[in-house]
Structures are given as C-alpha cells and as structure tokens.
Amino acid sequence: MQKTDLINALAEDPHSYLKEIKQKNAAKVIGFVCSYAPEEMILAAGALPVRLLTATENPHRADLHFQSYGCSLARSILDAALAGRLDYLDGVVFPHTCDTIQRLSDIWRINLPQTFFADVVLPVKLTSPAARQYLLDVLQKFRGDLEAKLGAAISDAALQDAIRLYNAIRRNLNRINELRRAHPGLISAKDYSDWVTAAMRMDRAAYLSLLEAFVADREQAAPGHPASRAKKLVLAGGGCTTPDIYGAIEEAGGVVVDDDLCMGTRYYEALADESLAPLPALADRLITRPVCPAKHAGLTRRADDLIARVRRAGADGVIFILLKFCDPHAFDYPYMKEMLDRENIPSLLVEMESDGQAGGQLQTRLETYMEII
Amino acid sequence: MITAGIDIGSITAKAALVQDGRILGDKVIFTGYNAAAAGKRVYEELLAEIGVTSKDVAKVVATGYGRNAVAFADKTFTEILAHAAGAHYADPRVKTIVDIGGQDSKAISLDDKGKVKNFIMNDKCAAGTGRFLEVMARAMEVNLDEFGSMSLASQAPAKISSICTVFAESEVISLIARGEKRPDIISGIHESIAARISAMLARVGVVEPVMITGGVAKNAGVVAALSKKLGVPIEVSPHAQQNGAIGAAILAAAL
Numbered sequence: 253m254q255k256t257d258l259i260n261a262l263a264e265d266p267h268s269y270l271k272e273i274k275q276k277n278a279a280k281v282i283g284f285v286c287s288y289a290p291e292e293m294i295l296a297a298g299a300l301p302v303r304l305l306t307a308t309e310n311p312h313r314a315d316l317h318f319q320s321y322g323c324s325l326a327r328s329i330l331d332a333a334l335a336g337r338l339d340y341l342d343g344v345v346f347p348h349t350c351d352t353i354q355r356l357s358d359i360w361r362i363n364l365p366q367t368f369f370a371d372v373v374l375p376v377k378l379t380s381p382a383a384r385q386y387l388l389d390v391l392q393k394f395r396g397d398l399e400a401k402l403g404a405a406i407s408d409a410a411l412q413d414a415i416r417l418y419n420a421i422r423r424n425l426n427r428i429n430e431l432r433r434a435h436p437g438l439i440s441a442k443d444y445s446d447w448v449t450a451a452m453r454m455d456r457a458a459y460l461s462l463l464e465a466f467v468a469d470r471e472q473a474a475p476g477h478p479a480s481r482a483k484k485l486v487l488a489g490g491g492c493t494t495p496d497i498y499g500a501i502e503e504a505g506g507v508v509v510d511d512d513l514c515m516g517t518r519y520y521e522a523l524a525d526e527s528l529a530p531l532p533a534l535a536d537r538l539i540t541r542p543v544c545p546a547k548h549a550g551l552t553r554r555a556d557d558l559i560a561r562v563r564r565a566g567a568d569g570v571i572f573i574l575l576k577f578c579d580p581h582a583f584d585y586p587y588m589k590e591m592l593d594r595e596n597i598p599s600l601l602v603e604m605e606s607d608g609q610a611g612g613q614l615q616t617r618l619e620t621y622m623e624i625i
Numbered sequence: 626m627i628t629a630g631i632d633i634g635s636i637t638a639k640a641a642l643v644q645d646g647r648i649l650g651d652k653v654i655f656t657g658y659n660a661a662a663a664g665k666r667v668y669e670e671l672l673a674e675i676g677v678t679s680k681d682v683a684k685v686v687a688t689g690y691g692r693n694a695v696a697f698a699d700k701t702f703t704e705i706l707a708h709a710a711g712a713h714y715a716d717p718r719v720k721t722i723v724d725i726g727g728q729d730s731k732a733i734s735l736d737d738k739g740k741v742k743n744f745i746m747n748d749k750c751a752a753g754t755g756r757f758l759e760v761m762a763r764a765m766e767v768n769l770d771e772f773g774s775m776s777l778a779s780q781a782p783a784k785i786s787s788i789c790t791v792f793a794e795s796e797v798i799s800l801i802a803r804g805e806k807r808p809d810i811i812s813g814i815h816e817s818i819a820a821r822i823s824a825m826l827a828r829v830g831v832v833e834p835v836m837i838t839g840g841v842a843k844n845a846g847v848v849a850a851l852s853k854k855l856g857v858p859i860e861v862s863p864h865a866q867q868n869g870a871i872g873a874a875i876l877a878a879a880l
Binding site: 617 | 690702703704705706729740741742743744746
C-alpha cells in the first residue's frame, strides 16, 4: 500500500520530509523531546511540532557533554543537533520529565543558542490539587513564550481547532489499537510503530487524512483476517526507536496486541475535553493521560494500568523494552515485574540502546520466552 | 526410532544421535566461519562413525546460535530449551541449570516435568563465558585443558575485580607482572566468573539439584568456585559440551 510506504519512509528518514514541508508551507518547525509537550499550542502558533527521535551509532559529539552512561536517545538527539543535522529546526521545546531531558535542555541552551528554546516545567506529582492550577500557569507562560518568540498570536479559536485535530488523530490511533487487539496480526508491530511515529512528525492535517484511509482499509480487512496462533504480547517501556525488535518479536512467534509505550498508547490514548476552554482542556489531558515513570500519579498506577491492558487483550505475556540507562523506567521495573508475577503474568526484560540491532542473543531470548509462556 | 540433534555454538558445533532414549553417539568439531557447513560436516561425520545413514534418522532438531543455518533440520529450538531437555534427560531431578558456553551463559530453572520455568541470559558481553577463559588462558600461557584443574591447587586466590573481559585481561597481566602465583591468578579468574554467574542464578532462584552444562562445565576450577559461592553441590552434566545436542535429539523424538 502506497500510503503505508510514505509512513514507513518517514520513520526511516524524517529529515528530508521536514525540510521539504518547511519550504513548501513556509512554516516553522519546532522540535520536542517528550510526549508531554503541549503540541496543540505549537500547532496553534502556526508551527509544525516534531518529536525528535534520532539514532546515532557513535554519538562522539554528544560525548563531550553527556556521560556515556546517559540515555542513548538523549545523547543521539544532542549529537544530531551538534552535527547540524537538525539545522532546519526553528526551535526546541523541553518538557521537564526525566533528569536526562532536563540536563539535555541545559546543554542545548548553552551550546545551541541560535534557535528558539523553551522549557515547559511540568509538575512532578500530577494528582495533587495544586498541580492543575500550576499546570495552567505553565501552559499560559508557554503560550506567551511561543507568541513572543515566533511572533504569532495564539488565539483561543486556533487552539480549539488544534485540539479538535489532535483529538481526531488520537481517536483514529485508538481505533488502530482496538483493531490489533481484536484481530492480532492485522497491523504489524512495525507498521503500528511507524504510524504512531508519523503522528509526531507529519503535517497533522495531511497525516489525519492518510490515517483515516488506513483505518478504513484495516476495518475492511478485519473480518476476513485469519485468527493468529502467535503469542499475544503487551509491550511496556519507553520510547522504542529500534524497529528491529518488532520484526524479531514476530519472527519468534509473538504478536503485539497493546502497549504502554511513550511511542504508543501513552502518546495518544487520552483525548482533550473539547467542551472546556482550551487551557483547562490541555491541562486536564496532561494530568489524566497514561503516566510516564518520571511523573507521579499514584504508587502503583503504571502496573495497575499494565495489568489491565494484559487482561483486556487476553495477552499471554509482557515484554519490557527499556532503553539502557533510562533511570525512571529502571526504577519502576522491579515493582511492576513483582506485581505481574503476583498475577501470574510472565514477563521478559529487554534492554536496548536507541540504535540497537536485534542480534542472535535477543532472538534466542525471545524464542525461548514465546515457547515457555 | 533414531533422532538427531545438531547444536551450532559460537565456538564448537556438536551432533548427537539418540535411539529410543539411548545415546548412540556424539561428536564435537570447531564451528569456524561457516555455521551451515559445520552443521552438515559434524552430522555426516557422526553418521559415518555410528554406521547409520541419514535415511535411518527420523527427525533432526537444530539448536544453538547457528540453528537457522542447519537447512536439513525438521525444526529448531533455542539452546535454552535444548539444554533443559538434555539436563532433564541426564538427571530428571534437576531443577536449576547453569549453561556456560563459548559466548554466552544462562541460568535456567525447570519445573518438575523438566519444562523451562524461567531463564536469564548474559547480555552481549563475553564476561563469564568460555571466551573469557580462553582469553585468560592465553594471557597466562596455560593450555585450556590444564587451566581448570590448575586453580584447585591455589591457597590464596588473587582478586580480579573487573567484570569486563578486556579490563580483566589487563588486570591479570598486572598480577603476572607482580609475580603472583599462576594457580592463584587462575583461581581468582574462576572466582570472578563464579561471582558473575551466581548473580545471574540468584535472579532465577537456586533450587537443588543444580547441574552445569556447556563446554565450561569441563573446567573443574569454575565448577568448584561456583559451588563454593552458591553453597550447594553442583552436578556436572555427563555430556557437558554435547548436552545441547543431546537435548535437541530428545526434543526431536517428541516431534
């Protein structure tokens, strides 16, 4: 299918697409490093929000600033920027989530001063009564920063439009997740990942029309889709930039039916309430969306959510895909595994670098896991 | 019924023939560059030695990292499943397996029926593997066959603190330069492997009886150090290096 080709190609190399669209639409391109970025605000300012996800095999430029035991994703992004590969960006937004992103923000501000730069200092504890008011203030400040630096007013009407567009995208991505849960194998794990990644990079209106066509196509194919005999899996963890592993999982006899990834349901599952004023709608969405391990929304919220996903999909097991040196995920892993163990849900832990290849050892571990669950 | 198991490891390729639960024979050769050719050669040589032809063999199962290169296999299983089957065949009571091969090591726990309950595999690093011992034996100028038993004579094992093979080698060279006794250094090397393996075993849980399989099981020093570290006796698989191939042949019989 031609449409999927474009989406797959965009996952491989977003840079040429982004340079082209920037020229064609005369639009500003604003990078962001984490799924907590208030993208609607960037879009309403007339700019294209683009999630930065790069894999650099040998980030030697970043090594001058980051310790080598820092997360490979942050190191890769910094390396790409220092090498000039992100020169088309008009600015970058750093939501404060994990420590590494906060340090990346400092390093960026000092070493790459030529571009627009904004920190979005989110509350860590999302469930306290003060969090919402604080978040409203943060969003208001971000709105002012954007307006000042991009020289564009962000009207409430433009924000409402952006919210509606994002909600439409999220509804369709949720439909894709429902489809793969109901019809395992109908959408390959790699295609799913590429579609979610493209949602963070493409011109959003153009993306939505492609996505709607893809959903319609899969809806049509669903009734005739043969029942899968593969082991049904839920993926858990962070931003997975190693599409290799999806092929490896399927080759080993597994099929992904749900996830709690930052490049998956955590990004799109929650919608903003269109009946509210724009800022409260955005604030409420950030507070109620599936939580990242760098944020707090209850002691066992992430494990409860993961177990519910496994039950809902009737999954056979969980695969944790963690980026090496990702501390927030590593801290959450032991308690989450313990809770899965108590529920008799088998799990496998795979630690990867952002440019990691799925080698023979990983294949052996995956195959054995599929055999014993 | 005769079945065959082919285990293509990173360093050696193994073949085993099993007839109705009895081992007819086994063979070990170096894998070399071409895993597919090694699999074919070790199988054909074993067939010739035992005096049977491939037509007499009902099923072939391939295992090991080169399992997918064995074109004539009816099915492949990972070496974790094959070692579990092999150890269960050798001693059905076994609950925990340590498999230390050329380039990886595994801790495997079994249930009462010999089914794999859980496993941990080392992570893309040669520490605590056969390759680590090869590097150390070369640095010590000791033949690998003597390397294991030589450490048993040590009274005061040297301390090797590096987990990384490359750093550990330079640490060993420093110990040599300081004039430490050879058995003490080798004993220190074995203790460092035992420390790493026992940490892996702790994650799957050590339930007796414990069996060690894989080529490194032939190293008496490693076995002694590991047993001391865990505080439990360790049964050495009677066919340590061929255990995976035998397990594969057993799995083939159940196809």
